[in-house]
Amino acid sequence: MAEMQYHVELVNICKSFGGVRACRNVNFRVKAGEIHALVGENGAGKSTLMKILSGAYAKDSGDIYIGGQKVNINSPKDGLSLGISVIYQEFALVGSLTVAENIFIDQLSEKGRLINWRRLRERASSALESLGFGSIPVDKAVSELSVAHRQVVEICKALARDASVLILDEPTSVLASGEAGQLFRLLRSLRDKGVTIIYISHRLEEIFKLCDRITVMKDGCHVGTYKTAELDEKELVSLMIGRTLESYFPARKPKIGETVMKLENISSGKTVKNVSFEVRRGEVLGITGLVGAGRTEAMRAVFGADPLDGGRVILNGRQVRFKTPERAVKHGIGMLPEDRKAHGVLLEMPIRTNITLTRLKSFTGPLKIINRKKETRYIEDLVKRLSIKAASIEDNVSSLSGGNQQKVAIAKLLASDCRILILDEPTRGVDVGAKIEIYNIINDLVANGFAVILISSEMAEIIGMCDRAVVMKDGSVAGILDKNELTEENLIKYSMGVN
Amino acid sequence: MKADLKTTVGDLKGSARIQRMPVNDFFVKNNAPIILFILIIVSSIVSENFLTWRNITTVLLQQVPYFLISMGVMLTIMTGGIDLSVAAVAGCSNVVVAILITKWGQDNVGMLFVCIALTILLGCAIGALNGFFIGKLRMAPFIVTLAMMSVAQGIAYLVSGGAQFRMKNEILSARALTWFAAYRDPLIGMPVLVYVTLAIILVLWFVMRYTPFGRLILAVGSNESAVRLAGINVTKYKFIAYVISGALAAAAGIIVTGRSALGSPLNAVQSDFALSTVAACVIGGVALEGGKGTVPFTVVGVLILALITNVMNLAGLASYPQYVVKGAVIIFAIFLSRLGREDG
Structure with a gap:
């Protein structure tokens, strides 16, 4: 049942909170090395699904396969060790620590030895360089970086832990359009290196720009998975809200005064x-x-x-x-x-x-x-x-x-x-x-x-x-x-x- | 999204709790009255004197300063601050009012009111300074009021020259004050001061529950910047909270003078008013981060601490170990009051 072409497979996932069924028999399959958009209104169940994948929540039923292998993910630690990393909107970085310290926060020293600061800096700058962001100073406190650069550091930190699946939850909501372009380039280059990226966003335009396939969720159910080229924005919106929409931006006859x-x-x-x-x-x-x-x-x-x-x-x-x-x-x-x-x-x-x-x-x-x-x-x-x-x-x-x-x-x-x-x-x-x-x-x-x-x-x-x-x-x-x-x-x- | 995660987890806990056992929720919400109830039962078992009318009225009378001060402290905590200067302000007022009465109140009872008014004004002034630094200049309440504590202690020493100040019985105003402080109504033998305190508590309860002022005090503590950006004068509400706190602390100091006929600068440094009143608030569910709490529950918090002291006295425990026990019990009570809180 689990074909090898899928890197991540969630099969028949169910999850209820009290009486609320947040996920009902959801199937979600992501190919290795693709950028896969997960969309739906708030409360559609996409965050819950991702928390199950990353180990923040325990599923009620269903199976998870990573690389064709059935796995048990019971805690965020399990998720991390399987290479699944979540990049949150509000970054999990320590503002007062330097870029280098943040990237290697859980591996500051090697094998219980004292910290070798020179080596740490080197590792950090080579990690950043490999992402094409060698310009970010590794000695700077993260709080002094721009939001866009903080995001890069966050991604770098995930990759330093050998992440092979990156889950990005609304990454551009904190960025402006120009900075988003930079992030997209980075994500595309990571995809080309074989990293699987799950991309959650409310911004439809960027989903069409960036993603290879789109999975739509609504009311805890899997509505469908589509190739980006098969859909247009209007169709996607109507899939998400379950009805067709005249216009995304309601018309107005401006009456402008003094x-x-x-x-x-x-x-x-x-x-x-x-x-x-x-x-x-x-x-x-x-x-x-x-x-x-x-x-x-x-x-x-x-x-x-x-x-x-x-x-x-x-x-x-x-x-x-x-x-x-x-x-x-x-x-x-x-x-x-x-x-x-x-x-x-x-x-x-x-x-x-x-x-x-x-x-x-x-x-x-x-x-x-x-x-x-x-x-x-x-x-x-x-x-x-x-x-x-x-x-x-x-x-x-x-x-x-x-x-x-x-x-x-x-x-x-x-x-x-x-x-x-x-x-x-x-x-x-x-x-x-x-x-x-x-x-x-x-x-x-x-x-x-x-x-x-x-x-x-x-x-x-x-x-x-x-x-x-x-x-x-x-x-x-x-x-x-x-x-x-x-x-x-x-x-x-x-x-x-x-x- | 991190914050989202937290809130969702919190919500989950909340909903799971409601589903599993609503009884549990009841206990979490009402833990202060429940603790009080248990204490009353324990106390009456430990000592047969506990449930006597004499003991009850005496405990209430002893607690009058604590009730007053904790009301003020409660307001400051509700706004997201704290007032640690209250004990020193009360001690300072205790000395000041004794000196003023001795100076001016020789044979004129009317001057007693002037002395009291001036002393309360002093409390207001210190509170106003706190309020100015904290509300207007946005300095940290913890350190501002701690520094103000030192100032008030200094004033107490300066005006008294470091000596205790006993009010002589020949002084008319002094006699009037001590008489009033000890007077019990002839009907049921309840001290009049308890009635006065009750009236103040009722007024505050009413204000907190039914007026815009009460709503906004809590709102400021809940999310100060949101309230500020909504166009509300946050400074004003913080300022008023500290002024009221100062005034009530001064009133408490005057009552201490009335009950002991003594003005002692030691009161300004030794009293447990600050610890006990802050603890009473927290035990009563006033959240130290602000924005939460009610007047009746704070009253319950004061009563809990009062009973602990009372039952130790009735059980004949010596006073030094009492400090240890009281501190331990406060920590335990705060632990209990945090149980079941989503951030706990």
């Missing part, structure tokens, strides 16, 4: 230099560029979350300056932070607390008592409007899926009654269905006269959603593109500085 906020020569720290642009009523203005181009930093400075060192913010014709986010919100500017878990929501607090955080005063009567009925009505209204799926508004946000957590963060933002919204990567780590819902919410907002500033690394999102886009590079504005100029070529050109 300028509501104008930035003149904004500077902040070393990362933001002389940024100027304006945003208008009813407009979705994109801000894009490579990671580290200063997109988030510029908006944080305007919003008062970081110090604004220079420049002017003109709001509805009047110059303003926000020392704190509180002041910005008072003036009607709200922000959805990039890192949902760290800054977006209060994970261990109920949905209720999260959503009405900023408007509790509107529910209080004399004695400052919160009128819970009034509050509940308000929350249920928003929950319905944003179709947040939760058993109860008293549930902690941590119990929700990523997409619903993000919608709670958006609900919290909307409850603060701001009319200019800065959305920083609002669809990061969110499945296709929720993504489209978030796009619909954005469309709805601008139709009602809100101004939306959409920070995104995803080119498709910028092109599909924005009326105009600011491309940043090295802390400055490299170009401002109108709707008709919004093409992938232009975005790459401006963000990379190619002319």
Whole structure:
């Protein structure tokens, strides 16, 4: 039954958590030396399947074959010794240690001897060189590296442990398009060397660019495995969500009004230099560029979350300056932070607390008592409007899926009654269905006269959603593109500085 | 995805637990009252004097300063901080109020209120400094309040010249204060101070449960940067928490003065207020990382520690081993209170 051409075979895998069947008789076969995409909405079971393969979870039933041999994987250690390595979104690196130390963290010395630092450095640089990244300094602390380079170190670390199967879970969600290209080249060269790569991503465009075959999962079941050439993006989306989709980006008739906020020569720290642009009523203005181009930093400075060192913010014709986010919100500017878990929501607090955080005063009567009925009505209204799926508004946000957590963060933002919204990567780590819902919410907002500033690394999102886009590079504005100029070529050109 | 892994595993544990035995969940959630209940049973077996009205009211009276201080400490822990200066603030107030009363309260009871108000204001001022450094300048609460502890101890020594300060009985205000501190209502013999404390606890319980202030104190502790980025003045809530903590510590110090007629700088360095109140909070389920806890459970935490001391006294245990036992019991109780927590 196990043919040799498959390097990894998962046969009839079942896994239940309590009453939830996360994997139902899933068959998943990956050939040696291919890049195989595993796609599906959040909750489709792909992460569970990969955790079973890597040993983080124990399967209920089913068989695993590696190289045609039936194997038992009961712990992450078993997985590692079979050459299976997972590269997580948040890297398992120690920031304060050097590149060399991180790569060889579990084999710093040979056979219980003291550490030979010179030898360690040599081993690290030759390992990096073999990946074509000899330029990464092995003595630098990992925390000082760019995110893209950290990822390379992580992959290098996996290969140093003789990994023959690499599982990458949303690797590009932390990268910008230009940096993703580098990663793809590396992955292709590893594939050509015979490494088997399983690639999980919500970004369909890159799956088509990179992967040889695609396996789609839905509701814990294996929908099918396809050659990439056999599918197009639309078909893939309909396989993933189980229905056909008119358009990935819902249409909108823009009703653009007057300028509501104008930035003149904004500077902040070393990362933001002389940024100027304006945003208008009813407009979705994109801000894009490579990671580290200063997109988030510029908006944080305007919003008062970081110090604004220079420049002017003109709001509805009047110059303003926000020392704190509180002041910005008072003036009607709200922000959805990039890192949902760290800054977006209060994970261990109920949905209720999260959503009405900023408007509790509107529910209080004399004695400052919160009128819970009034509050509940308000929350249920928003929950319905944003179709947040939760058993109860008293549930902690941590119990929700990523997409619903993000919608709670958006609900919290909307409850603060701001009319200019800065959305920083609002669809990061969110499945296709929720993504489209978030796009619909954005469309709805601008139709009602809100101004939306959409920070995104995803080119498709910028092109599909924005009326105009600011491309940043090295802390400055490299170009401002109108709707008709919004093409992938232009975005790459401006963000990379190619002319 | 690493964090995802953790939460999923946590969720799994959670759901598995609920499925397997809801009873277990009940015990985990209510371990503090259960420990208290067990302690009450054990205590009444160990000593027949334990369940006497006299003993119960006396224990409550003795615990008044602990109740007050732990309420303030609870607020600071809820915001994700801690206030370790409380014992020194209480000791400092203990000395200051004794001196003020002796100076001004010779034959005017009205001055007693002025003395008390000024002392509480001193507590507020120290709390405000804590709040400023921690809330505004974002310095670490642990070290700020530890340093403030030293400051308050210094003040206690400076104003007293290092000597104990006994309030003379001829002083009208002193007499009034000691009388009030010992007064029991004639009906059931409950000390009036216990009523006052109960009132303060009820107010705090109400505020924490029903007002925006209470909700936001916990929210700040749950995820400070998310709350800040939502446009809420985090500094304000932290500041207020430390001011309240300082005020309640000062009030506790005044009560110590009233009960002993003594202002001693040793109180500022020797008292176990800081350890006991922080421990009471944690035993009562106030998470040291902030964002969790309730007023009633903190009260239960104070009672648990009080009973441990009380039963050791009733059992005739000498005071030196009591320190060891108490410390060990605190560690054990915190261990119990961590059981079943997903991060535990």
